[in-house]
Amino acid sequence: xxxxxxxxxxxxxxxxxxxxxxxxxxxxxxxxxxxxxxxxxxxxxxxxxxxxxxxxxxxxxxxxxxxxxxxxxxxxxxxxxxxxxxxxxxxxxxxxxxxxxxxxxxxxxxxxxxxxxxxxxxxxxxxxxxxxxxxxxxxxxxxxxxxxxxxxxxxxxxxxxxxxxxxxxxxxx
Numbered sequence: 001x002x003x004x005x006x007x008x009x010x011x012x013x014x015x016x017x018x019x020x021x022x023x024x025x026x027x028x029x030x031x032x033x034x035x036x037x038x039x040x041x042x043x044x045x046x047x048x049x050x051x052x053x054x055x056x057x058x059x060x061x062x063x064x065x066x067x068x069x070x071x072x073x074x075x076x077x078x079x080x081x082x083x084x085x086x087x088x089x090x091x092x093x094x095x096x097x098x099x100x101x102x103x104x105x106x107x108x109x110x111x112x113x114x115x116x117x118x119x120x121x122x123x124x125x126x127x128x129x130x131x132x133x134x135x136x137x138x139x140x141x142x143x144x145x146x147x148x149x150x151x152x153x154x155x156x157x158x159x160x161x162x163x164x165x166x167x168x169x170x171x172x173x
Contacts, residue, residue: 013068018129019061026057026126029138030119036145037115044099044112052095052116053123056088060127085124092120115145 012019030053031046038045063084066072096113118141125134 012065014061014064022061022126022129023054023057025131025134026053026123029053029122029126029134032138032142033115033119033122033145036142036149037112040149042099042109042112044096044116049115049119052092053119053126056092056120056123057127059084059088060124064128088120088124089117092117111145115141 014022027050030050033053034044034046034049037049063081067081096116099109099112099116101108118137122134122137122141125131125137
C-alpha cells in the first residue's frame with residue numbers, strides 16, 4: 001500500500017503551483033489567439049487553439065521533468081531539449097496542414113494553420129516558464145490577427161465575410 005501511495009505522491013521538480021500557473025497561462029494565451037479565429041467562424045477557433053497551446057505547455061513541462069529525473073542522470077542517457085521543439089513543431093504542422101485546403105482555385109486555412117503553429121510556440125514558452133516570450137508572442141499574434149483583418153478589409157484587399165451564406169472573400173482563412 002505504501003508503494004501505491006508513493007506512486008501518487010507528487011515527485012516533480014517544479015512545484016505544483018508553478019505547473020498550474022504555467023498551464024493556466026498557456027490556456028489563457030491560447031484562448032486569446034483562438035478568439036479571433038472563433039469570431040471569424042473558422043473551424044480551428046477558441047477551443048482548438050487553447051488545447052494546442054495547453055498541449056505544448058504540457059510537453060514542455062514533461063521535458064523539464066524528464067531532464068531532472070534521477071533515472072535519466074546516468075552518463076549513458078543524453079537529453080536533447082531541442083527534440084521537444086522539433087516534435088511539437090512537426091505535430092502541430094501536421095494538424096495545421098489539415099486546415100489548409102485548395103478549393104475552386106483558392107487556398108484557404110493558412111491563417112488558421114499559422115495561428116495554431118503560433119499557439120504551440122506560445123504554449124511551449126509558457127510551459128518552460130518563459131513568460132515574456134509567451135506573453136509577447138500572444139500579444140503580437142492577436143494584434144496581427146485582429147488588426148490586419150481590419151486593415152485588409154478597410155483597404156479592400158479582402159471582402160468582408162458574409163455571415164449569411166457562409167462564403168468568405170478571404171483567401172487565407
